[in-house]
Amino acid sequence: MSESYHVVPWFNSDEWHSVYNDLANTSSNKEKLLERLLVWKARSPSLPSGIESTLSLLQVHIEDKKNSDDGSSDQLLRLAYSSAIMRFVNHMLDTVTVKGSSLYQAARTLGVPDWVVDLRHDTAHSNTLPPLKLLRDGCAISLHWLQLNYWDKLKPYIQDYVCGQEYPVAGDSYKIAALFNFYISLGICTQTKLKIKNLSEIPNAKMRDTIVSNAIELLQDHVDLSNLKTVSINSLINTLNLEGKKLLKVKEPSAAMNEILLGNESLLLSKELLYFFGASDFKYKNKLCSSYVKCFEMLLAFLHTNDLLLDLILGLIKITQSQESGHFKSKLSALWLSEILAALKISQNIDRKMRKMSYDDKTSKKRKDLKRLYEHWYPGSSIKNRLLLDLHKSVPAELQDISEINPIITAYSNYLTYFISDLLDLLEPNLPAMVSQKICTLAKLISTPEKFPVTTTSVIYTVDDLEENDDVMIVENTEQECGNEDTINRPGTHPEINSIWKLAANEIDWSTCPIGKLPCQTKVSEIEMETN
Structure with a gap:
């Protein structure tokens, strides 16, 4: 069903x-x-x-x-x-x-x-x-x-459901796109620097009109927009969290989500929006600006609550692995993965602590209470400016299973190094620190080979080099009991094979040399035995 x-x-x-x-x-x-x-x-x-x-x-x-x-x-x-x-x-x-x-x-x-x-x-x-x-x-x-x-x-x-019967879906891609953009617009309004409390305080008239239009279309009679001074941003967010889930009841919500959030018109991967908040961190520090990330916090938390975040993560990973994505889009996707996976780690840590609580304690904890408790549980870990998802929900099980993420960490990608450490941190049980470090180093080696140059003066030979000298033959006569003398090509008679092979002298008695060793190695062993 x-x-x-x-x-x-x-x-x-x-x-x-x-x-x-x-x-x-x-x-x-x-x-x-x-x-x-x-x-x-x-x-x-x-x-x-x-x-x-x-x-x-x-x-x-x-x-x-x-x-x-x-x-x-x-x-x-x-x-x-x-x-x-x-x-x-x-x-x-x-x-x-x-x-x-x-x-x-x-x-x-x-x-x-x-x-x-x-x-x-x-x-x-x-x-x-x-x-x-x-x-x-x-x-x-x-x-x-x-x-x-x-x-x-x-x-x-309310309608009857009959197995095998086709039903019209409630909502479409257009409304889902409006829903996601509505979340992003409200996320921008919640920036602490702007200090916007209600719709009438939004300085940009175009943005204000867009938010009002989205509220009318998506929330309908659930919100009274007759007086914008009385419509707070927080009340819109709370109502949207309640009503937004109904719009996700389409045939394939994850496919519609990735098409909207990861497509060419995506705000999540928009260069213009990233540069508006400042791209210096992106260019020189390989991270995202915190104010830029906060714009998407409510949307990502909504996806986490409604079990769509895993599909978004897999979609971002696919972008980093595709050569057609281009450097900017691949790098931005990889940095978003780092932010999202790090936020999931916070949710995972909270979930571990809350497992020890009673049911009543769990349900009574509000988001602000959990944020305060987190800094008490983990002293020195300030999460004030960090991306936070649904703090009452844990990490998708697929991201905690090594067999599930193995195809991700073994696939060739120049951008894996940006988020592989955060991905490995989510595994249950945790990998040994040395193993995680080796995997991260390998990912760095693959993504930046120029930083790990291989310097060698020796020549590397292959089987082909040997096959080029078929005219040089070594003939050994094994009929020693008949008194026949071994016929061996002399160094002076035939050229050296690739200048690295030398023919053995006649005086060496190979019958006295143990299997797997050369005559010179046998002498070394005898000297060591005498010394001991």
């Missing part, structure tokens, strides 16, 4: 749409709706966050309706409402807070009222629960939010 389709708790799309209609219809029987959701819960204990939150809120709302005349149950209702609202806030805002935003920032981004978040805080930290009337209003607002932001948005994508 395609990875774009999932096994779900509803029997078919008709059952899902039946639940959707009952939820949207205020006059429908909500108890039957609750029963259907409980059946889904029985089929799949781990429901999607939107359905889980709907179930919790709807359950306490129906219970409240049943016991509206019983004043003794107010405390239990307040506790049930508080718990349901807390789960709603935690579940629905978690996708944004995991990127480093606070609950209030996430609520503003997703359109959840601040006072609903206050209800969650009062439940978690206060000695008294919020008033029942306020909790009822919070429940109604939360259910309405779920209707608009979960059920309504999911409705167009």
Whole structure:
């Protein structure tokens, strides 16, 4: 089954749409709706966050309706409402807070009222629960939010999947290109030197208009662009992270990605953009400018999160191995590989440390917390200006297997030396330091042979040199017991073979010489024995 389709708790799309209609219809029987959701819960204990939150809120709302005349149950209702609202806030805002935003920032981004978040805080930290009337209003607002932001948005994508049947893809290469360029534009805006906080502060009018157009096309009604002063760059990034994954559901997302990011019109390999940020590091230090790299950080982290980074890495490696790529493109690709692989090493180090943590500790750590912890775990390793990817995700397994990267490090490439050290660092288990050093030295020898000249004055001979002198023959008569004398060509009679071979003298008795040694070597051995 395609990875774009999932096994779900509803029997078919008709059952899902039946639940959707009952939820949207205020006059429908909500108890039957609750029963259907409980059946889904029985089929799949781990429901999607939107359905889980709907179930919790709807359950306490129906219970409240049943016991509206019983004043003794107010405390239990307040506790049930508080718990349901807390789960709603935690579940629905978690996708944004995991990127480093606070609950209030996430609520503003997703359109959840601040006072609903206050209800969650009062439940978690206060000695008294919020008033029942306020909790009822919070429940109604939360259910309405779920209707608009979960059920309504999911409705167009609910359809039955039949194995072997062709389906139209959601999205195309044009939208993926717009998505990637949108990430790069926002990455430029996040540069600390520019100090841009919202869309109205972008100084370049053309760039601002392009970002607004991309936001309208890609995010549609997920963001309000009526007042650019209220649209922060961070809120756009958070929304884009949520909605961007849907655009990747094409037939071959990796092929579309490499065509966009590694093609002739690619910004990732653009000479103009590189030179705009400064090319001195590229030319003279064989590295990329940190501000230039930071422009692509959010895009590369997005690819890492969605399991597309490995395909990009392999595409860059192919460019470095192709003679048709040209020096500039091959070198830039190799330097990008060095940056990406070094960033993956940071993610790998964090993953090793987090394996020792509990599940709750892992999920509670935000990006900024992990950056601070990394510098605590590895003193002296400042990552402030380093490229960082998804810090909650480890390295692709293929890059940690020596058998997988063996074709890469054994292929001839003039640019392998730029990134081979970073590639070897990712291997699990690590190679011995001496082996890694020898591989790096070999790569350097292949890429820069002029730095390792071979100086020799001796002449190298081959079999062909011997075959040119077929007229010189050495005849040995092995019938010694018959008294026949050996016939040997004398040096004075025949010329030397290639001036390196000399004929042995008659007085040498070869029968006394051990196999594998020359007469001169035998004498040396006798002298050594006498000395000992």
